[in-house]
Amino acid sequence: MAGAFVGNGGDPRMSVDAAAMDTYAGFISPQQRLLHDPNVTFEEYRYYAEKTRAEERAAKETEVGTTGFMQILFPPKSSPKPVFNSQGAVGEFDEKGTARRQSSVNANLADMSTRQVISMEEWTNASRAFRTATWAACFYLITTDILGPFGVGFSIGTLGWGPGIALFTVFGLMAGYSGYLLWRIFLGLDSYEFPMKNYGDLAFRLYGTVPRYIVNILQSIQLICGVGLIVISNGQAISQVSKFKLCYAICCLLWCIVGFGVGQVRTLAKYGWLANAAIWMNLMIMFISMGVIAHSPPNFAISTLGSAGGATLPADITPDANGNYPPVKHYSGLPNPSSLIGSINGLMQGVYAYGGAQLFIEFMAEMKRPHDFIKAMWGAQFFIYTCYMVYGCFVYYYQGQYSYQIAYQGVSPYGWQTAGNMIAVISGIIAAGLYGNIGIKVLYNNILMDLFKFPPLTTHKGKVLWAVIVPIYWTIAFIIAASIPDFFGLVSIVAAFCIIQFCYSFPPALALGYFIKKHAMRADEGFDPTTGRIVRHDNGIKRWARGFTAGPLWMNIFNVIYLGGALTTFILGAYAAIDGIVEAFAANPQLNAFSCNSPLNLNS
Numbered sequence: 001m002a003g004a005f006v007g008n009g010g011d012p013r014m015s016v017d018a019a020a021m022d023t024y025a026g027f028i029s030p031q032q033r034l035l036h037d038p039n040v041t042f043e044e045y046r047y048y049a050e051k052t053r054a055e056e057r058a059a060k061e062t063e064v065g066t067t068g069f070m071q072i073l074f075p076p077k078s079s080p081k082p083v084f085n086s087q088g089a090v091g092e093f094d095e096k097g098t099a100r101r102q103s104s105v106n107a108n109l110a111d112m113s114t115r116q117v118i119s120m121e122e123w124t125n126a127s128r129a130f131r132t133a134t135w136a137a138c139f140y141l142i143t144t145d146i147l148g149p150f151g152v153g154f155s156i157g158t159l160g161w162g163p164g165i166a167l168f169t170v171f172g173l174m175a176g177y178s179g180y181l182l183w184r185i186f187l188g189l190d191s192y193e194f195p196m197k198n199y200g201d202l203a204f205r206l207y208g209t210v211p212r213y214i215v216n217i218l219q220s221i222q223l224i225c226g227v228g229l230i231v232i233s234n235g236q237a238i239s240q241v242s243k244f245k246l247c248y249a250i251c252c253l254l255w256c257i258v259g260f261g262v263g264q265v266r267t268l269a270k271y272g273w274l275a276n277a278a279i280w281m282n283l284m285i286m287f288i289s290m291g292v293i294a295h296s297p298p299n300f301a302i303s304t305l306g307s308a309g310g311a312t313l314p315a316d317i318t319p320d321a322n323g324n325y326p327p328v329k330h331y332s333g334l335p336n337p338s339s340l341i342g343s344i345n346g347l348m349q350g351v352y353a354y355g356g357a358q359l360f361i362e363f364m365a366e367m368k369r370p371h372d373f374i375k376a377m378w379g380a381q382f383f384i385y386t387c388y389m390v391y392g393c394f395v396y397y398y399q400g401q402y403s404y405q406i407a408y409q410g411v412s413p414y415g416w417q418t419a420g421n422m423i424a425v426i427s428g429i430i431a432a433g434l435y436g437n438i439g440i441k442v443l444y445n446n447i448l449m450d451l452f453k454f455p456p457l458t459t460h461k462g463k464v465l466w467a468v469i470v471p472i473y474w475t476i477a478f479i480i481a482a483s484i485p486d487f488f489g490l491v492s493i494v495a496a497f498c499i500i501q502f503c504y505s506f507p508p509a510l511a512l513g514y515f516i517k518k519h520a521m522r523a524d525e526g527f528d529p530t531t532g533r534i535v536r537h538d539n540g541i542k543r544w545a546r547g548f549t550a551g552p553l554w555m556n557i558f559n560v561i562y563l564g565g566a567l568t569t570f571i572l573g574a575y576a577a578i579d580g581i582v583e584a585f586a587a588n589p590q591l592n593a594f595s596c597n598s599p600l601n602l603n604s
Contacts, residue, residue, distance in 0.1 A: 028532055029120055029123075030048070030120070030123060030193035030194055031119075031120060031122075031123035031193075035449065035450050036201075036204055036209070036212070036450060038208065038209060040194065040205075041527065041534050042205070042206075042517045042518075043521065043525070043526050043527040043534050043535075043536070044194075044527045044532075044534070045188075045189045045191070045194055045205055046188060046189070046518070046521075046526075046527070047526065047527040047529060048191035048192070048193040048194055049187065049188055049189055049190055049191045049194075051191065051193075052190070052191040052192050052193075053187060053371065055192075056369050056370075056371065057371075059369075060369060120193075123192075123193070124192035124193060126458075127192040127193075127195045128192060129458070130195070130365075130366065130458070131365075131366055131367060131368050132267070132269045132366065132368060133267075133268050133269040133272065133363070133366045133367045133368065134269075134272075134367070134368065134372075135367065135369070135372035135373065135375050135376045136272075136376070137268075137269060137271075137272030137275070138363050138367060138372075138373060138376040138377075139375075139376040139379055139380050140272055140275035140276045140278075140279060141268060141271060141272065141275045141359075141363055141434065142356060142359075142360075142363065142376055142377060142380035143275070143279050143380045143383060143384060144274075144275035144278045144279060144427075144430065144431055144434060145356040145359050145431065145434060145435075146175075146353075146354060146355065146356035146380065146381075146384050147279065147282055147383075147384050147387060148352070148353055149282070149286060149353075149387050149388050149391040149392065149407075150285070150289075150391075150406050150407040150408060150424075151349045151352070151353065151405050151406065151407070151491075152168065152349075152350075152353060152388045152389075152391060152392030152395070152407075153308075153391070153392045153393075153394070153395025153396045153399065153403040153404075153407050154306070154307070154308050154311075154346065154349060154395075154403045154404060154405040154407070155168070155308075155346045155347070155349040155350045155353070155392070156168070156308075156346075156392050156393065156395075156396045156403070157307070157308025157309070157312075157335075157346070157396050157399075157400065157401055157403040158308045158311050158312050158335065158342050158343050158345065158346025158347075158349075159334065159343055159346050159347065159350075160330075160331040160332055160333045160334050160335060161330065161331065161332050161333075161396075162332050162333055163333060163334060163343075164346075164350075164392075164396075165389070165393070167347060167350055168350050168353070168385075168388055168389065168392070169385070169389075171350050171351060171353075171354050172354060172381060172384070172385040172388070174503075174504060174562070175354040175356070175357065175381060175503055175504075176377070176378060176381040177507075177562075178357050178503055178504060178507035178508075179357055179360055179374075179377045179378075179381070179507075180374065180377070181507040181508065181510070181511040181559075182202070182357060182360050182361065182364075182507055182510070183360070183364070183370075183373055183374050183377065184511070184514070185202060185206075185510055185511060185514045186202070186360075186361060186364050186370060186373075187370060187371060188514060188518065189202070189205050189206075189514070190364070190365070190370065195365065196361060196364075196365050197361075197362070197365055197441070197445045198216070198219070198361055198362055198365070198438075198441065198442050198445060198446070199215050199216075199219055199358055199360075199361045199362075199502065199506075200212040200213075200215040200216040200219065200442070200446060201361070202215075202361060202510055203215045203506070203510065206510055206513040206514055206517070207510075207513055212446075215506065216442060216446050218497070218498050218501060218502070219358055219439075219442055219498075219502065220439060220442055220443060221494075221497075221498055222355075222358055222494060222498035222499065222502070223358070223435045223436070223438055223439030223442065224439055224473070224476060224477045224480060225477070225480065225481065225490070225493075225494045225498070226432070226435040226439075226494070227259070227432045227435050227436050227439065227473075227474065227477035227481075228477040228478060228480050228481025228482070229481055229490060229491065229494070230255075230428045230429065230431060230432035230435075231252055231255045231256050231259065231432065231474075231477065231478050231481060231482075232252055232481045232482065232490075233406065233424075233428060234251075234252070234255040234424075234425040234428050234429065235248065235251040235252030235253075235254070235255060236248075236251070236406075236409070236598065236599065236600055237409070237421035237422075237424055237425050238251040238254065238255075238421070238425065239251045239598040239600060239601070240409060240417060240418075240421060240598070240600050241417070241418045241421050241422065243414075244598050244600070244601040244603075247596035248595060248596055248597060248598040248599075249482075249594055249595060249596055250596075251598075252478065252482060253478065255425065255429060255432075256474050256475060256477075256478040258429055259429065259432060259433065259436060259470075259474040259477075260470060260471040260474055262429055262430070262432070262433035262436075263433055263436045263437065263440070263470035263471075263473070263474060264466070264467060264470060265433065265437065266437070266457055266463070266466055267366065268362070268363065268366045268434075268437065269366060271433070271434060271437065274430050274433070275430065275434070277427075277430065278426075278427040278430040278431060281423050281424075281426060281427035282424075282427050283387075284423055285408055285420050285423050285424055285427075286387065286391050288408075288416065288419055288420060288423075289395075289407055289408045289411055289416070289420055290391065290394055290395075292411045292413060292416040293394070293395060293398045293399060293407075293410075293411060294394075294398055296411060296412050296413055296416075297412050298328070298398075298399045298400075298402035298403075298404075298410060298411075298412065299402070299404065299409070299410045299411060299412045299417075300317075300319075300325045300402065300412075301602060302404065302409070302410070302600060302602070303317040303325075303401075303402045303404070303410075304317065304602075305599065305600060305602075306404055306405040306406070307401065307402050307403060307404050307405070307410070308335070308346065308396075308400075308401050308402070308403045309329075309335075309400075309401030309402060311342035311343075311345060311346060312334075312335040312336045312339070312342035312343060312346075312401075313335050313336045313401065316329055316335075316401040317401055317402060325402075326401075328398070328399060328400035328401070328402065329400045329401050330396070330397070330400050335401070340576070341576045341579055341580065344572050344573060344575075344576035345492045345576050345577065345580055347569075347572075347573070348491070348492040348495040348496055348573045348576065348577060349405070349491065349492075349495070351495045351496075351499055351500055351503070351504075351569070351573065352491055352492075352494070352495040352499055353388060354384070354503060355495065355498075355499035355502070355503055356503070357502050357503040357507065358498070358499070358502035358503070359434075359435075359438050360373075360377070362438045362441065363376075391407075395407050395410075405491075408420030408421065408424060409421065409600070436470070436473055436474060436477070439473065440466070440469055440470065440473050441457070443469075443473075444457065444465075444466075444469070448465075482594055483594075484581070490581070492573065492576065492577035492580060492581075493577045493578070493581060495573060495577070496570060496573030496574040496576075496577045497570075497574060497577075500566060500569055500570045500573060501566075501570065504562070504565075504566035504569065505563060505566040505567055505570065508559035508560070508562045508563040508566070509559075509563055511555075511559050512548075512556060512559050512560070512563075515547070515551045515552065515555065515556060516544055516547035516548050516551065516556070517547060518547070518551065519546075519547045519550040519551030520543045520544065520546050520547030520550065521536075522537065524537075525537060
């Protein structure tokens with residue numbers, strides 16, 4: 001049936017054309033609805049999603065050229081052509097179409113009075129114009145977002161060989177499975193008529209307004225903390241490079257100011273080449289630090305500040321009366337089974353290492369063909385897992401209990417510390433720019449546009465507002481992160497309360513709602529586009545039970561078990577993170593990024 005959408009521009013059951021649909025009695029056109037209209041039903045979202053997917057498939061068949069190896073290594077900033085609609089190409093190939101597209105793109109679509117006077121075609125063309133990113137660019141965006149191998153050796157050190165490798169493998173597989181679930185749901189609910197913008201839209205279309213608010217709040221917290229974390233880690237790197245002669249607060253503030261400029265990049269398509277560069281920088285740091293670690297002792301002096309031994313068995317890193325540090329040790333199981341706090345915090349580092357699903361919806365929302373997202377996602381996940389296992393095991397093998405939470409800062413030669421730090425701050429600021437980009441869009445689309453009727457970011461006024469909001473956002477991120485005296489503890493807090501939810505708890509919960517609603521629909525039920533009427537024969541528990549058993553039953557059962565395991569991990573992680581942060585405040589409440597004393601300076 002979906003294939004019939006292409007050819008006459010609509011469902012074959014329709015008795016009126018697209019122009020008549022706007023004024024047909026009883027039908028409310030998508031562009032005339034609220035941005036987040038609770039009256040739009042699941043069936044209506046599904047109808048327009050199938051129509052959009054069919055159009056994308058038809059456009060792919062008519063395109064000339066393929067993605068070559070060099071295009072994958074060095075992706076273009078955007079797709080070369082727009083997606084075709086049922087009447088022809090959008091914009092570039094039709095002067096009249098170009099004029100229509102430009103008028104709709106530059107209009108303030110957040111204003112209901114503006115949307116009342118534009119046609120359905122202008123509305124959908126505005127959505128098409130926003131989708132330009134390729135799957136190759138998306139691969140680099142995902143990898144830049146997730147790849148963070150420098151804490152893997154530390155995490156394995158807090159867990160031991162067996163649990164560490166097993167848990168990183170499980171987390172990697174489940175993160176990929178979560179991405180698959182989000183992809184399935186996105187394809188089933190996103191359309192040109194009702195475009196998805198962020199993770200909260202997923203919750204809204206399946207569970208309503210309150211879940212959308214909860215998801216948007218948590219995502220905003222995670223993204224702003226992610227920006228702050230990178231600002232602080234970059235500040236620590238510059239502080240170490242300067243041998244603590246430069247005020248620590250200035251070191252951190254410097255990167256906040258750099259973010260003012262990096263954050264001016266608005267579209268994810270333009271981030272593709274930056275993300276590409278960031279990945280090569282991270283690989284360079286990995287290779288450099290591996291060579292140094294294999295030919296030099298660990299950085300014993302800072303092991304008390306954030307090493308695996310310091311988190312689990314402090315006696316393993318305590319020097320004797322003559323100042324000699326214990327030899328490197330390895331554990332096949334948990335280093336200290338009697339105290340799980342350190343191991344759980346190490347586990348949270350593993351969770352944080354795969355934290356990226358919170359941005360998957362935003363990536364798909366700007367893709368020309370979101371169906372290709374699955375290639376980018378699985379390719380990125382396998383690449384990331386390989387990096388984690390090779391690098392993490394290498395670091396733990398050579399440094400054991402001295403494995404530091406930021407591996408390139410745990411090398412002893414100062415020159416190589418400096419090399420790693422300087423490369424890392426550049427790749428880090430690119431990742432922070434990506435988080436800030438999405439974070440600002442979440443706030444802009446869900447608060448400023450929805451509540452205060454701000455213009456879209458594609459308009460001139462929207463671009464000016466973006467330029468103003470970026471420095472405010474980065475300043476707030478810096479203040480939040482700078483107030484926490486324990487960087488390691490802040491990572492655990494963010495991982496427990498946010499990353500676990502977006503990567504492991506929310507996807508199975510959303511998938512349950514999606515598959516149950518989808519498979520509860522009978523053959524004679526659905527959305528009638530000519531009248532806007534929804535045909536649904538029953539509601540309530542009976543319908544949900546039918547949807548649960550009529551669909552992929554094994555997947556629904558697995559998702560229930562998966563959700564339970566994720567929530568259990570959240571509880572354990574939250575307890576350990578809160579306990580660790582309380583101890584950090586009690587030990588040194590004055591140690592924060594508002595001081596000139598660096599947390600890495602043992603003599604301060």
